[in-house]
Amino acid sequence: MTTIVDDLLALLRPDQVATDIPTRELHAHDDAEWAPYATPLAVVHAESLDDVVAVMRAAHATGTPVVPRGAGTGLSGGANAVDGCLILSLARLTTIREIDPAERYAVVEAGVINDDLRAAVAEHGLWYPPDPASSARSTIGGNVATNAGGICCVKYGVTRDYVLGVTVVLADGSVARLGRRTAKGATGYDLTGLMVSSEGTLGVVVEVTLRLLPLGGREPRAVVGSFASLTDAGRAVAAVMADGIVPAALELVDRTCLEAVERWQHLGVPVGTTAVLLASVDEPGAAGDAVADRVDAHLRAAGGATERAVEPAEIERLFRARRLAYPALERLGPVLTEDVCVPRGAVPEMLARIEAIAAEHDVVIATIAHAGDGNLHPLIIAPEGDDAAKARAKLAFDRIVAESRLLGGTVTGEHGVGLLKLDGAAAELDPVVLAMHAAVKAALDPRGILNPGKAFPATSTVTSEQQEQP
Known part of the structure; x- marks a missing residue:
């Protein structure tokens, strides 16, 4: 009796179907370290549309789960292997x-x-x-x-x-x-x-x-504000957005993140302050100067000390620190990554609640944010091997999700539900909406083989509280 791996080896080259343990373990999960995962049956490296068709036909015929995967940079467990699955890697499709x-x-x-x-x-x-x-x-x-x-x-x-x-x-x-x-x-x-x-x-x-x-027509300028508190930085964000300004970027990075990046990369970024706002505007000419002045005024009014950057290399250096925050923190220990999004006006309150949750659960929470969108990424760090800290971190994670919803927010802004946010999605999506999800899934994937258990909770997990909603 042949297995699906035998079938795939007959359809594809041997180097496209990996069954060795190191490769299977390497592709078993994405960057969401805390999300559960299994070891896949095999890792299949597709190199064409026809390869993907062949894999899905074989999987459909046998009822084998398939988990599509790109580079594995996801932060919600969306590419994590499930029991008995194939990992279908698209990483070689680079044309x-x-x-x-x-x-x-x-x-x-x-x-x-x-x-x-x-x-x-x-x-x-x-x-x-x-x-x-x-x-x-x-x-x-x-x-x-x-x-x-x-x-x-x-x-x-x-x-x-x-x-x-x-x-x-x-x-x-x-x-x-x-x-x-x-x-x-x-x-x-x-x-x-x-x-x-x-x-x-x-x-x-x-x-x-x-x-x-x-590509052309933009003239970036950066306004950098340093703040004594996260809530002051949040007030600056709310003021900028309430003024009708649409910045090209408005990013928040807290002290823990900045210090981790600086120790690692020595970029010369501001340290010794509780939070930094990195604002960028890109309107050309005098219009851009005027918008930058308005942003600067709002940051100073909220208690920030400001400076400007106009040289492309300097702007890139500052924003590189923001991009490197997550890998810098990973060097300190396992990171449980949040991705909540709240109304822009609620950013100061949400930042205050995150600080309170960190104190209540005795965990380290570093915060970065696409602050102009209200999309906050509290990053909860637990020392390696400290199970008690890990348990407290999970409680803090759940509280942050709940508090974001109480402020009119959503449980994920850009990382997806994956596995980590299934409970939050179950609370956010009412039974009618969950039933719509299930109906679409059943219509397109009646055997339930495509990335099962991800993106939305099973309708059987709907709570009695949800069922009573009008």
Whole structure:
């Protein structure tokens, strides 16, 4: 009797089907260290659309779970292996198939690295704005799976805003080519949008058509504010956004993060202050100067000491510290990463509640944030091997999720639900909405083999409190 691994070895080259233990363990989970995972049956390296079709047909015939994976930079456990599954890696699908400067779009395979795409389109005078902190490693397919955001999304939007179309392999191996290449389109349901942030539970994204913007016309300036408290920094964020300013970036980094980055990389970033706001505006000429002045005034009014940066290298150095915050903290111990999003006006209160939760549960919480979007990333650190600290960290994690919802927020802004946020999603999504999720999943994946148990909770987990909601 043959197994699915035997079937795949008959369909693909031997080097595309890895069954050795080191490879299986290496691909068993993403960067969410605390999310559960199993060891997969095999890791399959797809190199073409036909490869993905072959894998899904074999899996569908045998009822074998399949977990799609990009670079494994996710922070919610969305790419974690489940019992008896295949890991389907798209990392070798790295071709940029087309760049159309006139129509401003690119067609790329799912394994293309975010920064590689940006560099390629820049040669044509174009720009792909979404820039998650992991942009040097994360793949476009993974960005689509979680609707990744990034530092400049406060002004320029998230991945969903740039996806014109996708080629996706469904659970039974059939191929759906969704979307368009035109600037506008309203034919049929928005099935392209449905695939964005579906976390590999509805289909395997193999190719993506992305909208691009002109590269020129922007003149970045940075305004850096140093604050004695997180809540003061939060008040500055609320004031900037309430004034109608749309910064190109508005990022918060606290002392723990800054000091970890500085010890590691020696970038010369501000330390010795409780929090730093990194604001960037990019309107050209005098208009940009005026907007920068308004941002500066709001930061100072909230108690910040400010300085300016206009040289590209200096601006990049400052924002590099923000991008390196997570890996710098990982050097201190296992990190439990939050991704809550609250209304912008609630940022000061949410920051205060995070500080209170850290004190209440006796845990270290470092905070970074896409503050202009209200998207906060409290990072809870527990020493290696300290089970008591890990248990307290989990309690703090759950409290932060609950407090964000009480302030009118959502449990995930850009990392996805994966495994870590299933309880939060169960509380946030009412029974009717959960039933809609289940119906869509059943229609596209009736055998339930695509990334099972991720993205939304099973309807059986709906609480009695939810069932009583009108």
